[in-house]
Amino acid sequence: MIERMYPKPGLRVLVTAGASGIGAAIARGFxxxxxxxxICDIDEAALAHFAAEHPAAVTRRADVSNEGEVTALLEAVRASLGGLDVLVNNAGIAGPTGKIDEISTEDIRRTLDVDLLGQFLVLRRAVPLLRASGDGAVLNIASVAGRLGYALRTPYAAAKWGIVGLTQSLAKEMGPEGIRVNAILPGVVRGARIEQVISDRATAEGIPYAQMEEQYLANVSLRRMVEPEDIAGMALFLCSPAGANVSGQAISVCGNVETI
Structure with missing residues (x-):
């Protein structure tokens, strides 16, 4: 029974933005x-570091907001892995912090291009491979900002709400073909990215970093950060036999973030 909780060996998996943070934890888990x-990433130094630590992994530089690079990426998946069983749509950026009338059009577009359009572009090229696998799974990484309003982070929140809608719609579309589609909504995940987010928010509100970090954690019922490995654990479960009938869900791994 316990073996049902783990993915079957031999799955062919693509993780976007997999060289560091949540993506790297998920890639290591698989x-x-x-x-x-x-894995793909735009950070070539991080890619090289991951490759050195995990020589069994295939690494490639790719920007998911660039359609040509995405096409080449999925061609490389076909050539290197022989197909695809699991897509982890993880790539995303934090986007700008500020009031809506202070944010540039360029920053809004870049956030939506990477966080939302990027998932569409990867899915368009990945779905034929997932369909051919006969039992494909998609994990779209969203955020608790995809279920809660997020003042001063409107482009990011808009993209993450969009990912939840994309997930639920695609689960209905692809379910009859046996492809499961779920979204994972991380909360305050320990690492360099959340440190920058907290720092930018502290600057925007004119308060010290420590005070802003305390405010973030005060909004979490468990009063602690999530570890990247917690997100990886959920990803592995959803791709295991035990998760075979979970689809169309937006699952928070956040310690119960109450508000942001």
Whole structure:
């Protein structure tokens, strides 16, 4: 019974933005489970570091907001992995922090291009491979900002709400073909990215970093940050036999963030 909680060995997995943070934790989890893993990222130094630590993984530079690079990426997946069983649509950026009338059009577009359009572009090229696998799974990484309003982070929140809508719609579309689609909504995840987010929010509100961090954690019922490995654990479960009938869901892994 316990083996049902782990993905079957040999899954072919693509993780976007997989060289660091949540993406790297998910990629490591699948590698440990015996999967064939390819990651992409725009950070070439992080890619090189990941490749050195995990020589079994295939690595490639790709910007998910660039349609040509996405097409080449999925061609590389076909050539390197021989197909695709699991897509982890993880790539995203934090976007600007500020009031709506202070945010530039360029910053809004870039946030939506990476966080939302990027998932569309990868899915368009990945779905034919997932369909051919006969039992494909998609994990779209969103955020608790996809279920809660997020003052001073409107482009990011808009993109993450969009990902939830994309997930639920695609689950209905692809379910009859046996492809499961779910979204994972991380909360305050420990790492460099949340540190920058808290710093930018503290600056925007004119308060010290420590005070802003305390405010973030005060809004979490468990009063602690989530670890990247917590997100990876949910990803592995959703791609295990035990998760075979979970689809169309937006699952928070956040310690119960009450408000942001």
């Amino acid at each position: 590698l440990d489970a015996g999967a064939k893993v390819m």
